[in-house]
Amino acid sequence: MSATAQPMPRSAFQRWALRVWAMPTSLVGVLLGLACLPFGARARWVGGALEIAALKQAPQRRWPFAAITLGHVIVGTHAGELERLRAHEQVHVRQCERWGPLFLPAYALAGVWQWARGRDAYWDNPFEVEARRLSGG
Template structure:
């Protein structure tokens, strides 16, 4: 027996359902476009860093809503206190393994950029300064980092 694909809705309300889905899709695309635009000043800086790293032999890869950049030979150490850093929709990592290990954490930061846009870095730095003034750790006790660890 040949299975037929179910037909779409028919009848007087069918057009309304399709229009509603189309409107929901348009609203989703508009929200995504706004998120990219709002985060774009930091994404632009991230792209500059990405292109410099690419010129130095780095690897670029678009995955899960962000451009990941790594330089294989680069290792964290005294000169580099971080394994990955997010700038808008660009995630810079010391190597691909670090990018894979920290992907969920850094995607939380991407969403924070999408929410706060150009304000994100100043707010992040203020939050670190506030934590430090209260005798807390400026990185570990930064609320943006706490949220990233919680939501990763």
């Protein structure tokens, strides 16, 4: 993670407040993680986020995502993808802390706006552009 992607030092109260602000989105991530349990999902705390590896190894079929961040929860197809994408997904955690419950609608609207302008809804989404820039990838 680049120096600009590092979160600023925060007090215990600030960390708590950011978790509460992002909690509606984090709860969606927890539900997705729970849905992965029958497939052998494993979870661990890394960098202030709950990382959930949905599968023990790379899936045989392509998933719609390699990893997805929902608040303070990052769900990846497997541990290798979580490690590879950690810096990028941690930027999304910080975005969720800024946007709170507005993150998912803002992300979706930003993608729709890009698509309506004839651009790529994912690659040109400002949230993704920022995550690639700050994570160095």
